[in-house]
Amino acid sequence: MRFARVVLGLLLALVGLLVTVAAAAAAFWLVGPDSTVDTGEQRLTGRGLAVATAPDLLDRHGFTLRVTAQSDRPVFVGIAHDLDVASYLGASAYTRVVRFDPPATFGTQEMKGGQSKLNPPAELDWWVAEASGAGEQTVRWSTHDGAYDVVVMNADGTPGTDARVTVGMELKGLFGTCLIVLGVGLMLLFAGLWLAFAKRRPGAPENTTTPFPVAQYAAPGTQYPAPSVTSAPSPADGGERPQPAPVGSRPADASESSPDTGPSQNSGSDDDSEPGNGTQSGGGSGERPRPVPGIPPQYQVPAYTPPRVPGTVRRVAGVLTGGLVLLTATGCVAMPVRNSAAAPFTRAAVTVADGQAVVKRYNEVNNKANQARDAQLAATIEADPTLAMTRAGYQIGRKTDPAGKDRIKPFSYTDPRIGAPQYGSYPMRFVVSSGVSTSPDSRQLGVWERTTAGDPWTLKYSVYPSATMKLPPMEGLRPPTKADMAELAELPQTAAANLAAYLSGGAGSPTAGRFVPSPGTVDLLTDRAKDKIADIKESYISTVTDTFRPYGEPLTFITATGEALVFLALTEQYLQRIEPGSNAYWTSGSATAFSSHVKYTQTLHQDYLHQVALVIPAKGQGKVRILSLDGQLVGAGGS
Structure with a gap:
C-alpha cells in the first residue's frame, strides 16, 4: 500500500513538474501578456518588386495577424486577398514565401516577371x-x-526589397490559457508530492485486529463476566460520577456501539460507511461483523479483509480529469480554425466610401486637366471611349480658342450613388449616378473600370441623361449570366446594331419602332436632317450620307428588376460627296482642328464618337429605352 502511494505520487509530481515548466516558458517567454507568438525579427530580401506570402501559407483564421516591417527606405506592408495581390504582382518579378517552419524559418521561391515600377501600393x-x-x-x-x-515592398513601387520583418499571431486568451496550464501543473506537482510523502495521522487504527483470549471462545453456555460498576460518589463529596468501562480487550480508543444503543454513526463520507466497502466505522478495516449467537456484541471479532486504496487517489484522479477537460476546452477556444474550401471568391468591386472617394478625386484631377487642356493628366482618370472624346475636345479647343477664353468651367459630380457588382476576377467595374454642379437639368451616368489590381480607377463611359429620365436603381447591379441574357427582349449586341441602323436611317428607319428615344436622340436626328438639306443645296456637293456603326463590345449590367443596363459606343461618319470638277476644304469650325485648308476633290467627312446608355427590358416588357446619346467630333478630312 505504501509503495503504490509513493509510485503514483512521484509519477504525478513528475508530470506536474514538466507541465509547470512548459507552461511557465510558454506564458512568460514565448507568449507574454499580449497573447502573441511571433517569429522574431527576420530579414526578407528580393531582387523583384515585393516579398509576398503564398495564398495557402495563411491556411487558418480566427486570430489576429500582426506584421511589422522596417527598412532603410520607406516601406509598405499590406494584407489583401490573393485575387488582388495575384493581379497586382502577376506580371512582375517578386519573391514568394512558400513555407514557414516554426519558430522562424522561411522558404522562398523567386517568381519571374518584369522589373517595371508598379503603381505605389498605398494608392490602391x-x-x-x-x-x-x-x-x-x-x-x-x-x-x-x-x-x-x-506583401512587403518599397513604398514607391520600385524593385529591390530589403526589409526586417516580424510576423506575430495573437490568439485571444492564449496567455490566460498558459496560466491555466501552469496552475494545473502546480496542482499535479503538489498533489503528487503530498501523495508520495504524506504520513499517516497519529492514532489512526491499523488494519489489524486484536485476538481475544482463547478462554473467551468457550463452548456455548460459558458465563461471561459482567461489566463492573463502581458506585459514584455523590456530588456532595466533591467527586465525579464514574463512567462504566466495558470488560474485554478492545482498544481504548476504538469507537464501538453498546449493546443497548446499537452501532455508532460514522462521521466519514457515505461511500466509506456503506456495507461491504471494506471500511469499518471509526476508520478500521474489515467488514461490519455479523452477530454471533451467544456472544455479547462487545466481544465480537471483525472479519479480516485485504487493505484498500484510500479515497485520496480518487480525489487526485478527479482533479487531473477536470484539469484535462479544462485544458481541452480552453485549447479549442484558442486554436485557429482551418480555412474552408468554399465557393469561388467574389467581392464587390468597390465599397461605397471608396467609390465616392474615386469620384471626388476625379472631380479634382478633371478640373485641372480641363484648365490646362492636359490630355496626359486626363489619361490618369479616364479610359476610352471617354478619353478619346476628351482628347478631341482639347485639340479642338487649342485650335479654335488659342487664347483660352472658352475653357471648360470647373464642375463636379455631386451626390454620387454607387452601384458595385460582385466580381471574382479583373477587370472590375462600378456604376455611378450623380448630379452635375453646372447643369441641374441633367445627371451623369458613368462606368468606372479597373483593368488590373495595380491600375487606377478610370472613367470608361460617361453620358448625361436628362434629369427627367427614369434611371435604373444602382443597388443590386451585377454582371450578366447566360440565363439573364436569355430573358432579355434583345441581346446587347443586337440592340447596338439596331440602334446604329435606326440612327443611320432616321426617324423613318424600320428599326425605329424598337426604341423609345431620349430627348437628345430626337435632337440629333433633327439636326442631321437639317444639315443634309442645307449641304445638298451647295453647288459643290452632290450627295450626303450619314452612317452609324457599333464600336467595341457593349458593357452590360443586370439590375435588381431584371432589366439590362447597357453602355455602348457608336461611330458616325457624316460624308459629303463633291461634284466632279470641284474641290472643297475646311476653312472654319471644329473640323479645322483635324484638317485645315487642305483641298479635296472627291469627298469631305466628319467623324463622331457617341456614347450611349440603354435599358433593355425582359421579354414582353416593352421597348428598349435610350437613356442618353452623347457625341463628340473626333476627326475630319477628305479624299
Missing part, C-alpha cells in the same frame, strides 16, 4: 490592412476565411 483601395512610410510600419488584421497574402 483593396488592401484589408496596410501601413506605409519611413521607419517601422505595423499592421494588425483579424484574419478571415479565405486566401489572403502578406
